[in-house]
Amino acid sequence: MDCKMEKSKIQMLYDACNYVFSQEELPNFQQIQWLKNILNTFKAVDVGIDEFRLDGSPGSGEVMNSNGLISGQGVSEITYIHIYECDQFSMGIFCFPAGRTFPLHDHPGMTFTSKPTIGFVGRLVAPEQMSSSMHHVNHRSLFPRSGGNIHSFTALTPCAILDVLSPPYSDDLGRPSTYFLDFPIPSLPGYAWLEEREVKLPCDLVVKGAPYLGPPLDVPDDDLC
Ligand SMILES: [Fe+2]
Numbered sequence: 001m002d003c004k005m006e007k008s009k010i011q012m013l014y015d016a017c018n019y020v021f022s023q024e025e026l027p028n029f030q031q032i033q034w035l036k037n038i039l040n041t042f043k044a045v046d047v048g049i050d051e052f053r054l055d056g057s058p059g060s061g062e063v064m065n066s067n068g069l070i071s072g073q074g075v076s077e078i079t080y081i082h083i084y085e086c087d088q089f090s091m092g093i094f095c096f097p098a099g100r101t102f103p104l105h106d107h108p109g110m111t112f113t114s115k116p117t118i119g120f121v122g123r124l125v126a127p128e129q130m131s132s133s134m135h136h137v138n139h140r141s142l143f144p145r146s147g148g149n150i151h152s153f154t155a156l157t158p159c160a161i162l163d164v165l166s167p168p169y170s171d172d173l174g175r176p177s178t179y180f181l182d183f184p185i186p187s188l189p190g191y192a193w194l195e196e197r198e199v200k201l202p203c204d205l206v207v208k209g210a211p212y213l214g215p216p217l218d219v220p221d222d223d224l225c
Helices: 011-024 029-039
Strands: 080-083 090-096 101-105 112-114 140-142 150-154 159-166 178-183 193-196 207-210
Touching: 011 029, 011 090, 011 159, 029 112, 029 159, 159 178
Parallel strands: 080 207
Antiparallel strands: 080 090, 090 159, 101 150, 112 159, 140 150, 178 193
16 A cells, blocks of 8 residues: 655644644643744645735635635635634634734633744734744734733735644633733833723624635544534
8 A cells, every 4th residue: 555645734733733732741842843843834835725926916805716725815804714623722724915903812821822924924013022932923912921912913915824722712611712902001102001802703803714725634533523
């Protein structure tokens, strides 16, 4: 039997996440580095997204190209492509049209969040502070070292980010996604009051869904959810 097919990057990432996040203890530095190294090799086509172009033409609204790939360039709203989720971790992709902002939000109780850009690297709005550890793209990030880790990001050009969270958001398990409003304090430049938004999904945030069209993921049957 010829089983020499090369493993896809998304399979490598799944296998690594499955190993690292299924263990009892928190991942160690080497394991995080291992995940980061895999994450940083991703290109758009590795997750079924057409290459982004340099011309930056506005999204056509057509989510799928004739070649059977998601048109990263074509999305006109923030678009989430779900890949996989289990109790330990989740994997998905956010595609951003140019100029769209993902509002201030947090990651309660999560030990790993990773967002490498797989479109134009480094083309998100420059941060006021960089997050201390796991966030790989340029975010606006507040209190990253004090447990708050509240941040937003704005895409300057069309791009996609590969979103790996461990453990995933879960309302039932006390890890809801919460969004915030910030009110700058004029007398304290650089500081702002934060107010928790009561709505689950802010009305200024539109997130559409699109199917995952990348290489198929081989997971145990009882892992599917
Ligand atoms: Fe985030």
